[in-house]
Amino acid sequence: MNLTRQIIALFLFFLITFSVSGQVADTIKVTQFGVKSNSYLNASKGIREAIEKCKGKQNVVIQLPGGRIDLWPEDAVKKEIYISNTTENDTLSKVKNIGFFFDHLKNVTLDGNNTLVVLHGKMISFALFNCQNIEIKNIQFDYERPTISEAAIISVSPSAVKLKIHPDSRYFIEKGKIGFYGEGWKSSSFFTILLDKDKDLMRYASFDPFLNSKATRQENRTVLFEGDFTKTNYKTGDVLSVRDPYRDNCGGFITLSKDIVLSDVKMHFMHGLGIVSQFAENITFSKVIVAPREDFGRVIASFADCFHFSGCKGKILIDGCKTSGSHDDPMNVHGTHLKITEISENKKIKVQFMHHQTYGFEAFFAGDSISFVSPKTLKPIVYGKLKSAILINKKEMELVLEGELSNKVKVGDVIENTTWTPEVTVRNSRFERTNTRGLLLTTRRKILIENNIFYRTGMHAILIANDASGWFESGAVSDVLIRNNTFEECGYNAGPIINIMPENHELTEGYYVHRNIRIVNNTFKIFDKPILSARSTKGLFFSNNTINPSNLPETGTNENSFTLTACKDVVIKNNTFNTSWKTNIAAFEMRKKEVKTDIRNSLNK
Structure with missing residues (x-):
């Protein structure tokens, strides 16, 4: 009787599961469209036709054949795309060749079956436009001829x-x-x-x-x-x-899409920029590896950044990932400040993209909340909500507010989209072999960085910036927890290891760009003094960290271990220093009493 009940219960479970999911997934095998493993023939047409077969379906698995398949620009999808931090030179075409193009699809899984996809020429591995609930898994991408x-x-x-x-x-x-x-x-x-x-x-x-x-x-x-x-x-x-430093492509592109998962994906080379998520919502990277193929002797896998998030929202999760061999930062999360160039009598606002590598896409949408910001102080002036937003040309947008426009707002101020700001978690990952920074993070929502290894990043392992004069990458942080990480010999090109450095060129008494940053229970293996630098930050907590000497030759500079500028409510306590030099704290544009520390005779000014 018990066995009968168990069988009935199991049957009901599967019946309910299938009812909830809507239907059993259809499987589309690309071999049905002429794609053959290890043929070294152009599979672009077959891949395109297989993905087109998904249209109108609600639950589909696209299955690759295993082995190796090759994609050429011929017969691939071609689309004009303007990509954050890559768009350069107005005179050149922005049409990209795309290997796997997903457009207005839902509930689709691309099961790579551990297939190696080899790209020829300059191609984007995959691109997702207006998609929802897409998973790409068990797949490898490489270039026949890397552009490095x-x-x-x-x-x-x-x-x-x-x-x-x-x-x-x-x-x-x-x-x-x-x-x-x-x-x-x-x-x-x-x-x-x-x-x-x-x-x-x-x-x-x-x-x-x-x-x-x-x-x-x-x-x-x-x-x-x-x-x-x-x-x-x-x-x-x-x-x-x-x-050649010209960025005219990216490794993968996700835009205007929601609930996207990449799992067990290997990117062995990416040209132009890495995987770019632009105005997308809820992105998960699980066991995504950016590194050259083993035993191939190459050392570089990414032309620039590895994971780049511009103007995203919802939750970004990086879990169990690895980057090794990039010519720029392993990860960058930011928004974009656009500058006000005109305010008309009917209260229409014209704003402009300011950096030459970022333009050509919609950075605001009707209903979005926005913040008007002083570019010199990075202090919010007023907040508002958009009634409409129109991209009037590649460099400019026209915005109309709901309600009145404050007379405090003027031409020259900048605007941040506060709706499109993500919560970020980076955990259980390793970042190595880069001459630049590790993680660049500027978002007003919660940030958690835990259980990662930062190995010999040439510059800061973590940089929290925010600017309206250079890259115009926006985002004042308000809740950051950095815990249980290992920072091993980072900052050998330029320290400190963790740098909180908003580019507010004018300090405002009583206003702090960044807030509530906790750095706890981490291990630092250092060869030089600079550990942490912070500017215009309120609520900075550095505690229960262990600082050990490294195997690299000690530089022994006269720099300070901690440099603070215009900060408030700083706590540096209960840390273990196993280094041979004296630990110093330098404080500028602030009172000594704003720093609470148990390091004796360490606070200089």
């Missing part, structure tokens, strides 16, 4: 250096000069970053000594450069990574 060229130094002398060019990097020598090219492109500039493989440190470098030398092709992809190398500090084993 790599070369290892195999011998060095004052008058000659020999490089071994990586097999994935195509090059030519013309009239004694080297150049790099790919599928439909050739480099015109040579932005260079060097990886010191012995120390696993990345630093800015210059390719000029090679460009000013005579290049001679030798066997086994080696090139001899004869010239003046007396002022360089190259050594055998170093790896140079070289690219």
Whole structure:
């Protein structure tokens, strides 16, 4: 009898489950559309047709065949896209080639079946427009010819250096000069970053000594450069990574979409920028790896940032992820300040995108809440709600408020969209091999950074900024918890390890840009003094952290461990310092009593 009841209960459970989900998922196999594993043929048309088959369906699984498939721009979806932090040069086309294009789809799963998708030319791996409840899982993406060229130094002398060019990097020598090219492109500039493989440190470098030398092709992809190398500090084993700095693409793109999940996704190379989420809601990255394929000898996987979130809302979750080998920051979360250029008599406001890499998309929508902000102080002037918002050209929007416009608002002020601001959690992840920062975070909603490893980020492991004069990346934080992380030898190019640095060029007495930041129970392995710097922050708590010396040579600078400018309610207590130097706290534009500390004789001004 008990067994019968259990069977009936199980049947009812499945019946209810299927009723709730609506229906059993349809499975669409891309092999039905001519896509074949390991054929090295262009699968773009078959992939496009398989995804089009999802239209009108409510619960679909698209299944890839496993092995390797190749995608070329020919037969791929082509779409004009303006992407935050990548849009440059008005004279060039913004049409992108997209491998997997999801448009107005719901409840679709792309099951990669661990397929390696190899992109040719410059392509976006996947793009989601106006989608809901989409999962991309168990898939790998790489470029046949990455747009970053790599070369290892195999011998060095004052008058000659020999490089071994990586097999994935195509090059030519013309009239004694080297150049790099790919599928439909050739480099015109040579932005260079060097990886010191012995120390696993990345630093800015210059390719000029090679460009000013005579290049001679030798066997086994080696090139001899004869010239003046007396002022360089190259050594055998170093790896140079070289690219044209122009950003004209991204690795993946998610926009105007909701409830998106990437799980067990590997991005082995991304051109232009990484995975960009732009005005999207509820994004989860679980076990997303940005790193070169193992045993392929490459060191760089991302042309710039790895995970980029611009103007998102809802919840962003990064869990169990890893980034290794990027030419810029592993993660950036921000909004965008637009500047007021005109206020008409009927109270219409014209605003303009200010940074040359960010424009061309709607940054406001009817019903959004906004904040008018002073660009010099970053202090909110008044708040409002939008009745309408229209993109009138690629650089400008026209806004109309609900209700009256305050006479405190003037041309030159900036506006932040406060509706499109996300809650962010980053946990159980590892960030390594970057010459720049680790996480850039500016959002007014809750931020939790826990149980992560930051390994030798060249600059700040965590940067909390906010500006209306440079990048115009907006967001004053109000609830940040950084706990149980390991910061290992970060900031070797430029410290401190954690930098809270809003770009308010005028301080306002009694106003603080950032608030309520707690840094607790972390382990810092440091080679130099600077640990934390903060400006215009109220409620800064640094406690129960352990600071240990590193294996790198101690720099022993005269800099302070903590630098505070115009802060209030700062607590630096109950930390363990195992370093050989004295720990100092420097405070500027503030009273000493605003700092509570148990570090004896440490507070200077």
